[in-house]
Amino acid sequence: MLLRILLLFFSLQLCCSIDSITPQNPLKDGDVLLSKGGKFTLGFFSPGNSTRKYLGIWFTKVSVQTVVWVANRDKPISGPQGVFSIGVDGNLQVSSGKAVAWSTNISALIPPNDVNSTSGQILDSGNFVLASNNGKTMHWQSFDYLTDTFLPEMKIGLSKRTGLNRYLTSWRALDDPSPGNYSFRVDPNGSPQFFLYQGSDPVWRSGPWIGSRWSGVPEMTRAFIFNYSFVSNPDEISVTYTILNDSVISIFLVDGFTGTVKRRTWQESAKRWVEFWSAPKELCDQYGECGAYGSCNPNSGNQSECACFPGYRPKSPRDWYLRDGSEGCVKEDNVSMCRSGEGFLKLPSVKLPDTSKAVVNTSMTVKECAEACLRNCSCMAYTSADDSRGGSGCIALYGELIDTRLYPGGGQDVYFRADAVALAKYQKSKVALKNKRLEVILIVLAVLTFIIFVSTTAFWVHKKKKREWEEKRQRSIWIKDADDSDSDSELPFFTRNEISAATDNFSFANKLGEGGFGSVYKGRLRSGQEIAVKKLAQNSGQGVQEFKNEVRLIAKLQHRNLVRMLGCCIQGEEKMLIYEFMPNKSLDTFIFSKPIFISKNKLSVPRNCFLVLLTKEEKKASLDWKKRFDVILGIARGMLYLHQDSRLRIIHRDLKAGNVLLDKDMVPKIADFGMARIFGGEEVQANTTRVVGTYGYMAPEYALEGLISMKSDVFSFGVLLLEIITGRKNSGFYPDNPSINLVGHVWDLWKEGRALELVDPALNNDVDSEGEILTSIQVGLLCVQERADDRPAMSAVLFMLSNKVEIPSPSQPAFIHKGGHRDVDPSSSSTGAYSVNEMSVSATMVQGR
Structure with missing residues (x-):
């Protein structure tokens, strides 16, 4: 004892x-x-x-x-x-x-x-x-x-008294903590702000402190876990933070692999770090994306995210057209500063331009700030120094106004100097808007008077309207699932007569394609707008769930690289979806050599079939590498939006060339969300017993085990990326090794240093683009690696494609051999599932374990 x-x-x-x-x-x-x-x-x-x-x-x-x-x-x-x-x-x-x-x-x-x-x-x-x-x-x-991590109670910033500069530097590699190429440090000039640098080049800017947050981080207004404190006085410029809940473990770090700053939180139940916030995460976050006097709007819906300030025009119209706004904007020819009649125009809800040359006066009112700026011809703009409680203090901006971006839900108002001509145009537009509102008011009053006058004879109209409303409500209830209680968006409903008139009563001449769930027709509304109508087969017994899925998902997704749904039509057992029309059809009509038309009746040959056969190689040659690379980046942006930036986290599950549509400007639009899956905010992986998708594009862990995650879409993107580069389908035949597919063929040539041999001959040996093509091939092989954890996220994919950075070597890809792994479930088969403008011909659903 x-x-x-x-x-x-x-x-x-x-x-x-x-x-x-x-x-x-x-x-x-x-x-x-x-x-x-x-x-x-x-x-x-x-x-x-x-x-x-x-x-x-x-x-x-x-x-x-x-x-x-x-x-x-x-x-x-x-x-x-x-x-x-x-x-x-x-x-x-x-x-x-x-x-x-x-x-x-x-x-x-x-x-x-x-x-x-x-x-x-x-x-x-x-x-x-x-x-x-x-x-x-x-x-x-x-x-x-400090090294690469910012912990609670730490300080980042500059001590003016001792000269000590506390800043973060990234690791050089995952197994090498020596200082890397990225750093995060304060710029004490003007109104202090923090920069993420790559070497000495600025990558992202926090903007100045405006009372309770950084100007360039609107998400801080919604933070209820962290309490930040910013100090700027003669002794020091620094920021520190605390965590309000002691049970939360969270860090802020510089990630040298992705070139971003990140906020991560430890999730004990999943035994992993969860990304809470990161920057930069989109093009408009990149420093100076739209140059001087240009503002960046990621949701502009236009060909370019960039727009010039009123009174300014693009400095390089050619680069601007090619979506390169880095040269910025210059004054219009008839614009001259520092003359009578000048004033200020408002840029609402923006990230403040670079404040390195700003002058700050916290004792001024905003009105005094405007008067002082107007008296000084070198002052280009002004705003409040503290945006809380209605705004106070003064930030006067000097020099070129650069790195301005729009935040629809959390920016700050900035007032920039405008000459008399620009002010007059603005005032004219305000008067026109005021007159239009007055006209609307008069019309409304007239209508109300008319309604009152005829109310005794309009009872039958009221009953009819009520009956139509009840019918519409029933259709809306049919669409909304029980688990979609947060749905607050309802698509416009079209009547069958409207759609029938638009498609010439669904004539064969307007038929674009046919699949297992029905047909797709081209149409034109009375307004002149061209549409594509996806008509579900009434007696197919399939596609009802997929129809609901598309209505629920696409109605909430807004992105320039996703196909836009205009409405739907439900009448009895007949169900239709109405989309914007894509004149260039789908991507596979450009990159693959042999067009195929398949229907339930084995073959359906449209009237223009022989014209397609004759012009196929010409279409393929017209898609040069520059256009192909723009298509690749557009698809990547669309997938990043689905995975990270949309209101819902979406797994597409059927990304392929046939489901990427091209508009008149060859901008790619991802379509067909019938098989998509919604993930919860913290959900990253799920197991499904219903495996859906297209043979050759499905990730191995999904096809074999039913495990679905965002990395499943990354695998499909990798296959599609290699198809765009080679002009070949993944399911193609290779005489040298008939047991492998395109992925295996690319891997063999990559290991031998002969990757450029597989580039589509239609690209005509574009030597200037060889580096970009090799980078794209390497990124594609990273995406199709066998282990899901080894594949990069779409944010990393877009970053590697858009920047000249060191890219890791890929490991063994997943070879999907010919032949299924289990019996096809006929009850869930979607063979012949169609895209909006052109049918797919190779989709197969299999039952997961």
Whole structure:
């Protein structure tokens, strides 16, 4: 019994956490320091697959080792001989044998009498402090020398008194914590703001602090977990934050792989980090995307996201047309500044232009700010310094107004200088709008008077309207599912007579294609608008769920790279969807050589079939690499919107060339959402017993096990990307190795360094684009890797395609061999499922395990 008690005593002693080192008790490799509350651990570690040793700090209770600070970033240790100690001069040092890899190098040496009383301690905040006299005198802290992670209670910014600049730098690689190419630091000039830099080039800008948030981060108004504090005074410019709920574990970091800053939160139930926020995440977030005097609107719906300020025009119309707005805008020829009649025009709800050259006066009112700016010809714009409580203070902007973007739901109003001509145009438009409103009011009054006059004879009209409303309500109830209680958007309903008139009574000449669920017709409304009508077969017994799905989903999705639904028609058992018409049909009519027309009657040959056969190669040649690359980027933007930026998180499940439509300007539009799946806000993977999609595009974990995630769509995108580059279908035949598909063929040539041999001959050996093509092939192979976790997210895909960055090497792709893996479920088959403007011919649903 005594022996047991002694063993228990010693085991308790060993389990007691040690949080400090002293000159007499250093820390050796294999031992760790644990903060008193058990939140953070300090010790030696080897990142990733590396065998090199670093001294670092990481979360104790996070099962995925997450290092938040590294001491010897530039000088790792080899072997297990590392020691973390306090030297004879009182400095902290990391050494191996007699070689010192890292030291605090405190210039003002610790008094010799204090060295023996000096200790280093890891705190529950994640800060490691060196202090003496029982912690009363602090000599050094890790929070002053940041790596890539911003923790609560840390400060980022500049101390004007000491010159200490605290900023973040990314890791060079997953297994190399040495400083990478991305940094996040404060710009103290003008109205201070933070920048994400790649080297010395600005990538993204936070905008200035405007009272309760950064101008360029409107999401902060909805944050109820974090409390930020910004300080700007003669001594320092800094920002810090706290977490209001102690149970939440969250970090802010610079990700060198994606070139973004991110806010991540640990999700204990899923044992993973969840991305809470990131930037930049779209084109308008990129610094200077629309140049000087240009504003960027990601939801513009136009060919370009960029627009010039009133009174300005594009500096380079050609580049502007090609959607490159970086040259910005210049004044119109008849515009001249600093003359009588000048004033200000409002840019509502925007991220403030770059404030590096701004002048801030917090004691002014906004009215005084406008008067002072008008008197100074160099002042180009003004706004309030504090946007809370109605606005106060003054930010006067000088120099070129650059990096302005629109935030429809959370920006700030900026007033920019305009000459008399621009002001007159604006006033004229306001008067016209006022007159139009007056006309509307008069018309409404006239209508009301007429209604009152004829009310005694209009009872039958009232009953008819009520009957129509009741019928429409019943149709609406039919569409809304029980689990779609948040649906607040209702599509316009067309009558069958309207659709019949538009399609010439569904004539054969207007028929675009046919599939298992029905047919697609071209039509023209009375307004002259061309439409495509997707008509469900009345007695097919299939497609009802898919019809509901498209109505629920597309009605809520608004993006320039998604097909737009105009309405629907429900009359008895007949159901139709009405879309915008795509004159260039689907992508597969351009990139594949042999057009196929298939219907339930085996073959259906439209009148223009032979014309298609004759012009197919000409159409293919017309899609040069520049256009193909624009199509690839457009599809990627559409998929990123579905996965991340839309109101709902959508998994498409049937992305392929036949489901990508092209408008008159060859802008790609993703279509056919009948098989799409809605994911919850925190849901990233699900298991389905109903596997749907197209053979050759389905990810292996989805086709074999029914596991669906956003990475399933990434796989389909990768296959489509390789098809666009090669002009071949994934299910094609390769004489050299008939057992593999396109993915396997590309992989074989990629390993041999012969990837350019598979490029579509119709591209005519475009040497200038070889680098871009090879990058696209490499990204495509990354997307079709066998393990879903290895595939990049669509945000990373778009970033790699849009920027010249180092791209990781792909691993073995998933080879989908010919032949199914199980019997096809005839009750759920969608063979011949159609697109909006042209049918698909290869979709197959299989039953998942």
